[in-house]
Amino acid sequence: MLNKFLTNINNNSLFKKNDFLLVAVSGGVDSVVLIHLLYKAGYNFAIAHCNFSLRLEDADADEKLVLQLSEQYNAKCFTIQFDTLKYARKRNLSVQMAARELRYKWFEELMQIFQFDYLLTAHHLNDRIETLLLNQIRGTGIKGLKSITEKQNRIVRPLLPFTKEEILQYAKENELVFREDVSNYSDKYQRNYIRLNVLPALKGLQPNLEKVFLNNIQNFSEAEAVIDSYVRQVFNSSVIYESDGIRVKYNELQQSKHIHLVFHYLLSSYGFNDSQIKDIVGQLNHPSSGKKFYSPSHVLIFDRQDIFIVPVSHHSVHHEYIAHDILTLNLFSNQYSFELIQRDAIINLHEKNKYFIDADKLEFPVKLRYWKLGDRFNMMGTSYYKKLSDIFIDKKVPIHRKQRILLLVN
Numbered sequence: 239m240l241n242k243f244l245t246n247i248n249n250n251s252l253f254k255k256n257d258f259l260l261v262a263v264s265g266g267v268d269s270v271v272l273i274h275l276l277y278k279a280g281y282n283f284a285i286a287h288c289n290f291s292l293r294l295e296d297a298d299a300d301e302k303l304v305l306q307l308s309e310q311y312n313a314k315c316f317t318i319q320f321d322t323l324k325y326a327r328k329r330n331l332s333v334q335m336a337a338r339e340l341r342y343k344w345f346e347e348l349m350q351i352f353q354f355d356y357l358l359t360a361h362h363l364n365d366r367i368e369t370l371l372l373n374q375i376r377g378t379g380i381k382g383l384k385s386i387t388e389k390q391n392r393i394v395r396p397l398l399p400f401t402k403e404e405i406l407q408y409a410k411e412n413e414l415v416f417r418e419d420v421s422n423y424s425d426k427y428q429r430n431y432i433r434l435n436v437l438p439a440l441k442g443l444q445p446n447l448e449k450v451f452l453n454n455i456q457n458f459s460e461a462e463a464v465i466d467s468y469v470r471q472v473f474n475s476s477v478i479y480e481s482d483g484i485r486v487k488y489n490e491l492q493q494s495k496h497i498h499l500v501f502h503y504l505l506s507s508y509g510f511n512d513s514q515i516k517d518i519v520g521q522l523n524h525p526s527s528g529k530k531f532y533s534p535s536h537v538l539i540f541d542r543q544d545i546f547i548v549p550v551s552h553h554s555v556h557h558e559y560i561a562h563d564i565l566t567l568n569l570f571s572n573q574y575s576f577e578l579i580q581r582d583a584i585i586n587l588h589e590k591n592k593y594f595i596d597a598d599k600l601e602f603p604v605k606l607r608y609w610k611l612g613d614r615f616n617m618m619g620t621s622y623y624k625k626l627s628d629i630f631i632d633k634k635v636p637i638h639r640k641q642r643i644l645l646l647v648n
Contacts, residue, residue, distance in 0.1 A: 239408045243275050243396065252394050257355035259283040260348055262341070263307070265300035265417040268360035270307065271405050272397055274414055276358075277311045283358070284314040286348055288341045290322040292333070293421070300417050318344055334427065349392065361386055361395040364402040367451045368432050375428070377512045379502045380465055383458040401448045468496075469503045477504070482639070483536075483548030488522055497522070508547055509533030528637055541637045548638050558607035567606060574644065605647040609640055 246252070253259065261276065263269040263285045276283050287304040289297050301317055308315035326336035345357050366385045373382030388398050397405065409416060425431040441447045476490040486504070494500050498519050505515050510533045518531055521540060529540040532550070539546045561567040567576045578597060579585070587594060613626045630640050 239400070239404060240275055240278055242399065244279055246399050247396055250388060252389055252396055253281075253356050255281065257282070258353065259356050259358050260345065260352075260354040261285055261358045262345065262360070263287050263304050264360075264419070265303045265307075266360075266419055267409050267414070267416040268362060268397065268402075268405055270414050270416040271408050272358065272360040273307065273311060273313070274408075274412060275396075277313075284316065284352070284354070286316045286345060287318075288337075288344065289317065289319040290337050290340070291319055292322055292337075293419075296417075296420065300419075303415065303417055316348055356392050356394045358394050358396060360397050362397045362400050362402060362405055363448050363452060364433070364437070366398055366455065367437065367448065368429050370451065370455065371432050371436065372428060379499070379506060379512075380458065380462045381503075381506070383455075384462050385455055385458075399452075465499070465503070469500055472500050473504070482642075483546055485636075486545040486547065487543065488525070488545050489543055492522055505533075505538070505547075508536040508538075510536075510538070537638070539637050542634065544636070546636055546638050558605060560603050560605055562603045567604070600648055605645075607645055607647060609643045609645055613645065 259276065259281055261269070261273055261283050263273060264287070273283065273285065285304060285308045287301055289301050291297065293300075305315055305317070307313075320337070320340045322333060322337050322340065325331075325340060326333050329336060329339070331339070348354065349357060370383060370385040373385065386395060386398065388395050408414075421427075422430060423434070425434045437447070444450055472491065472494050476487045478485040478487070491497065491500060498515070501519050502512065502515050505518065506512075510518070510531065514531055514533070518538065521529060525540045527541055531538040535550060536547055537550055539548070564576050564578050568574075585594065586592075609626055611627065614623045615626065616623055626645075627640075635643075
């Protein structure tokens with residue numbers, strides 16, 4: 239198994255001999271085998287272990303074993319304890335999703351602080367098959383059929399070519415000590431149900447199930463690469479990446495023969511589900527400016543001939559700040575700064591991004607706030623008032639940007 243492990247790492251350029259690796263270790267057989275292989279191969283690694291406070295004494299025993307393994311392999315060990323149930327309730331998440339968010343956020347922090355090159359997890363071929371089936375049940379595009387990938391940015395899964403049976407056999411041959419998670423034997427979770435009930439039934443129909451699924455996944459991966467190339471060509475002419483999100487010229491996208499596939503490819507990466515994507519595609523023939531669709535992380539907005547996709551944090555902000563002098567005006571936003579200059583100073587009234595106000599006519603307190611519907615101002619030198627919304631229409635300001643335009647109100 240060690241030779242196959244090393245061959246896979248080298249052939250697929252997963253990581254190099256001198257890389258500094260952070261390994262997620264639960265204490266279960268998969269992660270215990272992973273660190274044993276890394277140790278035998280002479281890689282430089284540290285261990286990260288999460289105690290999710292879900293299994294009381296068992297969780298403490300897991301942590302104790304991981305600490306013993308770190309001493310045995312002379313590897314630095316990081317441990318953390320989470321109140322997973324509290325986090326899940328606060329975020330309205332399942333316990334599994336809460337645990338996933340907590341651990342990966344912590345792993346990323348460790349990688350930044352200690353300059354690790356890669357994070358290694360002990361996912362194997364059976365995990366890959368389970369994920370593929372779960373994706374099928376929930377609904378998926380071609381990316382979901384590819385299932386878990388061996389390398390995604392800085393996350394590497396070097397055990398993906400190995401079956402659970404191979405891992406258990408290696409642990410037995412090398413007399414490795416590991417912990418069993420009793421929750422793995424409960425089929426109340428979808429993944430466990432597939433592992434305990436569905437896969438054994440399928441294996442009864444196809445004894446070489448793992449090999450067949452591995453071939454299928456490789457075929458799906460090749461098909462996904464072809465589709466990815468096609469979609470990127472479409473994106474090059476119709477998708478513009480901007481500082482606050484992306485702008486999609488949907489009239490150009492409509493020329494594509496495979497519009498739903500293209501939109502699924504684009505929008506699924508921003509958290510939109512298949513049902514929403516169908517509704518969005520349905521809107522293309524009769525777009526309604528201002529129509530919005532929300533994913534957990536982004537908002538999609540139809541605006542004239544464009545679609546904007548922006549992070550939720552960049553949308554719908556309603557702050558108002560009252561300042562009593564120049565100094566406190568500067569505390570509101572790092573987008574702007576204010577300073578008092580002498581009237582006789584040499585100034586360029588046409589300098590880009592600088593504006594000059596007669597301080598004698600600026601009466602404090604003043605407000606600095608974002609634009610609201612109904613705002614209007616007096617056109618200088620006239621008795622005529624104009625709505626800001628009309629100016630935004632004239633200037634074709636996108637809907638989501640209107641709500642982030644700051645006003646100095648005197």
